[in-house]
Amino acid sequence: MGRMTPRRAVRLTDLLFYLTVAAIGVISGFALYYRTTNVWNLKNLGDTFLTKHIGRRPIIIGAFHRQLHEQNVGGHYAVFQFLGNGRESYSLYCLSKDDNGKEVIDRAQIERIHKGKRAANDACSWSGHLAECRIASGSIDSVKVSTISNFSEALDVTLEKPTYFPERQKLVVCVSPLYIYVEWKFLVTAIETWIAMGASKIVIPIQSVSANAYNIIKKYEEQGIVIIRQHAKWPVLSDVNPNGLVLSRGIEESHVNCLHFVKPFADMVIFTDVDDVLLPLNPMNLNDGPLAIIEDLTKEHPQAGSFLLEHANTQFVLSENNVEPTLKNFNFDFLKNTQWTASCKVKRIPTRVIVNASRVDTVNMHETGNLRLGYLQVRVPCRKGHFYHLRHTFKNKAFGETRVDMSALAAKLNAQWKGRLENTFGELSSTALEKTSTESFKDFDRCTESIDAELWKLSASRCLTANVCFSRITRNVDCVALQSNYSFAKTGEDFVIGLNRSEFIKSKPNCEAPLPEYVSGNSYFLP
Numbered sequence: 145m146g147r148m149t150p151r152r153a154v155r156l157t158d159l160l161f162y163l164t165v166a167a168i169g170v171i172s173g174f175a176l177y178y179r180t181t182n183v184w185n186l187k188n189l190g191d192t193f194l195t196k197h198i199g200r201r202p203i204i205i206g207a208f209h210r211q212l213h214e215q216n217v218g219g220h221y222a223v224f225q226f227l228g229n230g231r232e233s234y235s236l237y238c239l240s241k242d243d244n245g246k247e248v249i250d251r252a253q254i255e256r257i258h259k260g261k262r263a264a265n266d267a268c269s270w271s272g273h274l275a276e277c278r279i280a281s282g283s284i285d286s287v288k289v290s291t292i293s294n295f296s297e298a299l300d301v302t303l304e305k306p307t308y309f310p311e312r313q314k315l316v317v318c319v320s321p322l323y324i325y326v327e328w329k330f331l332v333t334a335i336e337t338w339i340a341m342g343a344s345k346i347v348i349p350i351q352s353v354s355a356n357a358y359n360i361i362k363k364y365e366e367q368g369i370v371i372i373r374q375h376a377k378w379p380v381l382s383d384v385n386p387n388g389l390v391l392s393r394g395i396e397e398s399h400v401n402c403l404h405f406v407k408p409f410a411d412m413v414i415f416t417d418v419d420d421v422l423l424p425l426n427p428m429n430l431n432d433g434p435l436a437i438i439e440d441l442t443k444e445h446p447q448a449g450s451f452l453l454e455h456a457n458t459q460f461v462l463s464e465n466n467v468e469p470t471l472k473n474f475n476f477d478f479l480k481n482t483q484w485t486a487s488c489k490v491k492r493i494p495t496r497v498i499v500n501a502s503r504v505d506t507v508n509m510h511e512t513g514n515l516r517l518g519y520l521q522v523r524v525p526c527r528k529g530h531f532y533h534l535r536h537t538f539k540n541k542a543f544g545e546t547r548v549d550m551s552a553l554a555a556k557l558n559a560q561w562k563g564r565l566e567n568t569f570g571e572l573s574s575t576a577l578e579k580t581s582t583e584s585f586k587d588f589d590r591c592t593e594s595i596d597a598e599l600w601k602l603s604a605s606r607c608l609t610a611n612v613c614f615s616r617i618t619r620n621v622d623c624v625a626l627q628s629n630y631s632f633a634k635t636g637e638d639f640v641i642g643l644n645r646s647e648f649i650k651s652k653p654n655c656e657a658p659l660p661e662y663v664s665g666n667s668y669f670l671p
Contacts, residue, residue, distance in 0.1 A: 199638035200291060201671045202234055202273070203227040203378055203386065203630075205397065207303045208404040209282060214502045216517060220282040222303055223505075224275040224289065225401055227378060227386055230256065231269060236640075238277035239288040239295045248280040249293070257400055257506045257513050268607040270389040272397040274505060274514075291638040297666065299633035299640040306408040307371075313344045315435060316410040316501075318402035320395045320417045321349040321375035323610070324588075324655045326621055328357045328577055329462060329474065333534070334418045335364060336476070336557050336564070341422065341433040343414070347406060349375035349398045350648075352625035352657040356577045358648070360471070363568050373402065374646045376628035379660045382670050387611045392509060394609075399507040403499070410501045412438055420455050420496055420531045427532075428552045437529040438498060441522070449503035449519030450512040452495040455531035456486040457541045458548070472565060472573045476557040479550040482534075484542040488526035495523070496531045578621050587615040618654060625651035628660040634667035641671055 206225035236252040257272035290298035364370035378386045399415045424432035463478035494510045506513030512521045591613035598604045606612040628646040
């Protein structure tokens with residue numbers, strides 16, 4: 145009875161064995177931790193399972209009142225233009241108050257500026273978007289914007305006041321933004337040609353230009369011909385620089401911003417580069433210019449919201465002489481050297497866009513983006529009208545194709561220029577300017593051409609934008625550039641960023657605009 149049974153003895157032996165193994169494990173663990181293993185190795189092991197989540201970071205670059213004549217529903221609306229990662233989906237909420245303090249909260253309807261065109265890959269992964277919200281009143285000045293419906297965390301966004309003129313403008317031109325731009329002869333040629341062709345307002349966005357070019361543009365602005373817009377650089381985020389990830393340095397974003405700016409006063413709007421002008425098919429017959437072309441097209445296509453016209457590469461040779469480079473010594477006789485332009489062809493070539501301002505919401509570089517209320521995009525045959533692409537590198541373009549005679553245009557511009565010198569420029573007419581040289585574009589041309597060539601290999605090293613290019617040519621000229629500041633609000637796990645203030649200052653070396661700075665925010669984290 146007093147003897148231990150074999151089964152009980154086995155149980156005690158097993159328990160002793162388990163306790164011994166556990167003790168050895170604990171002792172070995174402490175020894176391993178304190179004597180043989182660095183704590184950072186354990187941390188690095190844990191990093192294997194770490195994931196990054198920084199949230200969405202829309203950058204609001206424009207805010208406008210929706211024009212009542214564009215609406216097919218009642219109420220008041222605001223349109224926000226923002227930049228965002230095209231691979232992410234966005235939600236924005238708007239809070240506004242009328243004069244009586246009544247609040248209106250609305251979730252924005254959001255669409256990309258260019259649907260699908262850049263969405264198929266991430267070479268240019270950031271792009272423009274539009275968000276439209278119902279607001280409390282058409283007279284409010286600002287709206288609180290958040291990515292969540294809790295407005296304790298929101299960014300206060302100022303709405304731009306609409307610009308009006310006594311009469312609506314029949315034809316307005318939105319030019320691509322100017323950056324590192326020093327070639328005043330090209331600029332003057334474009335402005336004077338558009339004026340001669342019937343444009344009443346020319347909108348020029350500026351990021352950085354030579355001081356002389358800026359002074360010339362300011363003189364046109366004083367005469368009510370040009371409207372200067374600011375084309376700010378975008379802020380660098382904590383892990384990405386959107387400036388290098390948006391196609392062509394934000395031409396499309398600039399065009400969309402210009403479109404919503406001119407909607408209150410413009411009927412038809414042309415979107416173009418400085419070197420693209422819409423002339424008659426026969427430049428000797430100047431009465432068949434843009435206004436006549438547009439009138440014929442709108443009669444033929446009453447439901448059209450936009451027209452796509454091809455642009456033909458055209459020989460362009462600036463005069464080379466030894467006279468002092470001043471506005472007083474400048475004339476347009478060099479246009480007589482232009483004798484050839486590309487012929488109309490069956491294959492599609494790049495186009496420029498003309499829109500009815502109230503029928504379109506977005507514009508791409510070479511086509512319309514989003515049309516409103518069922519209006520259509522019409523592709524115009526080259527034989528009915530086309531732009532003339534007077535590019536700085538086109539000295540020997542289009543030899544043997546289609547003959548052109550620009551002498552009538554040269555005569556008209558010279559007569560127009562004579563009056564301009566007397567009434568517009570004053571002392572600036574006699575100021576010595578820098579010599580125009582196409583060399584200043586050479587590195588940017590080679591860079592963008594190389595990126596374009598990469599696309600045919602289906603493997604791109606970078607986005608097709610001048611922000612990823614380096615110019616080895618030093619521009620020893622005085623320049624002005626846009627200095628921009630941004631504010632941000634952390635909203636939940638996201639950030640909303642907005643342009644705070646911009647002003648023109650003396651540029652950085654080589655005519656570059658400085659990177660923006662953050663001047664206010666509600667979090668210790670940067671976006």
